[in-house]
Amino acid sequence: MSEATTPDRQSPRTPTPRPGGRSARVRAEVVTATLAEVTEKGYDGLTAEAVATRSGVHKATLYRRWGGVDGLIADALTASADQPWPLPDTGDLQEDLRRITQEVFSVFTGPERGSTPTALISAAQRSDVGATALRGFFAARHRQAAEVAERAIARGELPVGTDGVEVIRAATAPLYYRLFVTGEPLDASTAERAADVAALAARAGLFTPTPKEN
Structure with missing residues (x-):
């Protein structure tokens, strides 16, 4: 497997939200939006822009914290693993x-x-x-x-x-x-x-x- 190199699939970054507060809320909103988008459209149809629109998080913030689609998928899995x-x-x-x-x-x-x-x-x-x-x-x-x-x-x-x-x-x-x-x-x-x-x-x-x- 290899990572795509399109703008939406840039090298991912590791989100480091603070426990609680706005950062945690932003992460939760982005993860929820990512799950909804990937369910509806799959990997090929998933875009950072669509996740930004659905979550209400500015696209620049999304790229800065998640780096693109692959980072969004990775963090959605990390968030799932954290659930009891x-x-x-x-x-x-x-x-x-x-x-x-x-x-x-x-x-x-x-x-x-x-x-x-x-x-x-x-x-x-x-x-x-x-x-x-x-x-x-x-x-x-x-x-x-x-x-x-x-x-x-x-x-x-x-x-x-x-x-x-x-x-x-x-x-x-x-x-x-x-x-x-x-x-x-x-x-x-x-x-x-x-x-x-x-x-x-x-x-x-x-x-x-x-x-x-x-």
């Missing part, structure tokens, strides 16, 4: 993973909200900076969700040393593979099966470090 993600705590790893995969399924296929995250991830894959932000987004989500595996270790349900991030990756990867690689249909039973497989593998110790041979 309430995790299930059912007392059973398999059920926790099922609820996580069902949430992913719902987010990406729901008629009311599925188009926006799909459009944002598809757009992020079109530029280097977007792809970097996307990796950061998934890394943050995996770290957060790994808590369900850590609880399972504490309960004695999983072997000590189980890599919780790998457990979450195993549970969710089949969903993302269908959504963004093969385009195959994704349904609730597929999401549940992915969770079950990950839970079985975790309990079997497949996500613990492999001892190194001497």
Whole structure:
């Protein structure tokens, strides 16, 4: 992937808004506008001018803080990663993973909200900076969700040393593979099966470090 070099796709800058105050409000307005524009028009139709108009933020301010379309996409992902993600705590790893995969399924296929995250991830894959932000987004989500595996270790349900991030990756990867690689249909039973497989593998110790041979 390579970044476009048109004026709208200049080298992105890292926004540094102050916590609270006008700067935070401006960022929230720009992120909201970016999500709306990318949902409606995709990466190719996304322009800084349209985001500026929709958000009410002057285009010069937008370019100064975000640098163009790729910076807008990257910051929308960063803002999404910062949102809290309430995790299930059912007392059973398999059920926790099922609820996580069902949430992913719902987010990406729901008629009311599925188009926006799909459009944002598809757009992020079109530029280097977007792809970097996307990796950061998934890394943050995996770290957060790994808590369900850590609880399972504490309960004695999983072997000590189980890599919780790998457990979450195993549970969710089949969903993302269908959504963004093969385009195959994704349904609730597929999401549940992915969770079950990950839970079985975790309990079997497949996500613990492999001892190194001497």
